[in-house]
Amino acid sequence: VLASLLSVLLASAYAAPAPARVVLVTWDGVRTQELLGNKPSSDVPEITQLNGDQAPLLPHFWSTLVGQGVLFGDYRVGNKMWIGNNAGVSMPGYEAIFSGATQPCGDNQCSRIGVETFPERVRRVLGLKKSEVAAFASWDKIDEAIQHDAGAIHYVYIKDKDDEVFQKGLAYLKDKKPVFLYMMFGWSDDRAHAGDYKGVVDALRQYDDWLNQLVAVVDSMHDMPTTLIVTTDHGRGIGAEWRNHGHAVLADSRPVWLYARGPSVPRLGPAANGSDHTQIDIRPTIEALFGLCPCRGCTQGFTQIAQPPSSCGQP
Ligand SMILES: [Zn+2]
Numbered sequence: 001v002l003a004s005l006l007s008v009l010l011a012s013a014y015a016a017p018a019p020a021r022v023v024l025v026t027w028d029g030v031r032t033q034e035l036l037g038n039k040p041s042s043d044v045p046e047i048t049q050l051n052g053d054q055a056p057l058l059p060h061f062w063s064t065l066v067g068q069g070v071l072f073g074d075y076r077v078g079n080k081m082w083i084g085n086n087a088g089v090s091m092p093g094y095e096a097i098f099s100g101a102t103q104p105c106g107d108n109q110c111s112r113i114g115v116e117t118f119p120e121r122v123r124r125v126l127g128l129k130k131s132e133v134a135a136f137a138s139w140d141k142i143d144e145a146i147q148h149d150a151g152a153i154h155y156v157y158i159k160d161k162d163d164e165v166f167q168k169g170l171a172y173l174k175d176k177k178p179v180f181l182y183m184m185f186g187w188s189d190d191r192a193h194a195g196d197y198k199g200v201v202d203a204l205r206q207y208d209d210w211l212n213q214l215v216a217v218v219d220s221m222h223d224m225p226t227t228l229i230v231t232t233d234h235g236r237g238i239g240a241e242w243r244n245h246g247h248a249v250l251a252d253s254r255p256v257w258l259y260a261r262g263p264s265v266p267r268l269g270p271a272a273n274g275s276d277h278t279q280i281d282i283r284p285t286i287e288a289l290f291g292l293c294p295c296r297g298c299t300q301g302f303t304q305i306a307q308p309p310s311s312c313g314q315p
Contacts, residue, residue, distance in 0.1 A: 019224040022286050023173065023214065024182045026097070027207050028090060028139070029189035029245060030232045032255050034204060036074055038062045044242045046197035057204040060212035061259075067269045069228075069261030070304060072277055074270035081256050083234050084279030088253030089246045090189070093233030093279060094145035100283025100298040112144040118283045119180055120152045122290050128179055130154050136169040137184035138162050146182065154178075162187045162203070166210045174217060179224075180286075192236060192243050215261070227262030227289050227305075231282065258282065260305045262289075268304070277302060284308065 033041040038061075039054050040047050056062060073081035084096030087106045095103040095110075098117040105113075116124075123133045134154040135146055138161055147153050158164045162185040169183040185207060191199035211230065218226045235256055236242055237249035245253040256279065284294035284301035293312035294300060300308055 018291060019179075020289055020291070021178070021221075021224050021226040022180050022289050023218060023226060023228045024180070024286065025211070025214070025228070025230045026094075026182075026184050027188050027204075027230070027232050028184070028186045029192060029234055029236055030204065030257075031235050031242070032073060032075065032257055033238070033242075034200070035232075035257050036076065040197070040201055041242075043239050044197050045240055046195055046242075049196075049198040050201060053201070057201060058208040059205075060208050065211065065215060065261065066259065068267055069259055069265050070268040071257065071259045071270045072302065073255065073257030074272075075255065077270050077272040079271045079274055080276040081258060082254045082276065082278045083256055084281075086250075087246060088234050088250045090139070090233050091141055091145060094142060096279040097231070097233070097282050098146050100280050100287075100295050102280065108141060112150065113146075113148045116148055117146055118286055118295070119182070120147055120149060121295065122180055122287065122292070123153060125292060126179065126290065131176055132179045134169075134172055134176070134178045134180070135182040135184070136165045136172070137182075138165050138186045139184060142184050160186070160190070162206075170214060170217060173214075173221075177221065177223060179290075195243050197242075225263040227260060227265060229258065229260045229282070229286065229305075231258040231279075232256050233279075258302070260285075260302070262305075264289075265305050271304060274304075 034057055038056050038058055040050050072079055083093055085092035085102050089108055091108045091110055092105045095105050095113050099115050119133045131154050136156045138158055140157055143155055165183055173181050187203040188200055218228055234245050235253045236245040237252045241249045281299050281301045284298045285305050288301055288306035288308045294308050
């Protein structure tokens with residue numbers, strides 16, 4: 001009796017995390033104006049490139065997917081999400097996402113992240129092979145944001161080619177069934193800097209189609225529960241400043257958004273009200289999905305998506 005009681009106590013305190021998969025996708029520099037508005041935004045002077053096209057930007061997302069999960073950052077229903085840094089540019093954003101903290105990185109020139117990231121921790125704590133923690137990115141700096149120990153995870157860089165990132169990432173998901181997969185897309189930001197609003201609109205419609213394809217693949221995989229998370233690294237300016245982001249338009253670069261969909265995620269659609277979130281809440285959320293306690297000094301994350309294990313206690 002004592003032995004079985006002990007085993008029950010041990011099991012509750014030290015339960016091995018249940019198998020789980022997380023797929024994280026980022027769309028670089030996608031504003032809430034486009035994400036929430038779901039049509040070309042009239043504040044952009046270059047909307048004239050579209051010849052009156054007002055068709056949806058994210059038709060699958062808004063007609064189907066959003067209600068199958070939860071969306072944070074929809075300020076129209078009182079929910080707010082912000083970047084987790086004071087720069088409003090990409091590298092500080094990605095470092096905040098992967099580390100769960102604001103890093104001493106104020107621009108895109110900073111060097112490799114100085115702390116263990118969540119993909120590295122997940123691999124270490126769960127005892128995963130390198131091939132089970134994978135990332136595909138079209139921007140070279142992602143390598144230095146996602147792993148403090150170069151070569152810790154399976155990392156593939158495909159310069160500027162979002163379409164190859166998607167094709168290779170999706171094939172990897174189907175063939176290798178990684179426990180964590182990250183896909184980073186950058187056309188949305190590159191084309192905005194170039195003033196190519198038609199190109200941004202095309203990119204968002206492409207991303208929506210890819211997301212829909214990704215969901216179909218995820219739903220066809222029954223080996224372990226899979227949670228999908230989609231977010232962005234920063235917002236950008238409004239009006240004539242829509243091309244830009246960062247210090248000069250910091251207030252407008254701060255609003256971001258996050259979508260999650262998975263077997264344990266409530267089917268709420270846009271979350272209403274609640275406390276504000278930032279990018280630093282993403283890491284502990286993903287770690288909780290893997291059954292891990294929040295990293296030291298980290299927040300409790302988006303607890304509507306995943307609760308940290310009860311054995312973690314209060315922060
Ligand atoms: Zn940019």
